[in-house]
Amino acid sequence: MNIAKNMEAIFLAAATLAGATLVTTAVAAVPATRHIAATAHAVPASAGKMQVVVITAKRLSAAEKAALAN
Incomplete structure (x- = not known):
């Protein structure tokens, strides 16, 4: 032989096998309850005080925007 x-075919086969093994290992390592736990800790929108940001600046006119763009 x-x-x-x-050698190219052997390298590609080895790289494919290694990649498939890594993906399988990564998928198996993720716990099945990950998404359930994330939704269990969600805070409803009506709970507590919500922070509000108020902007008091005036909007730029079209002429002022054009002057800034130059």
């Missing part, structure tokens, strides 16, 4: 001719 001439292994030197088939």
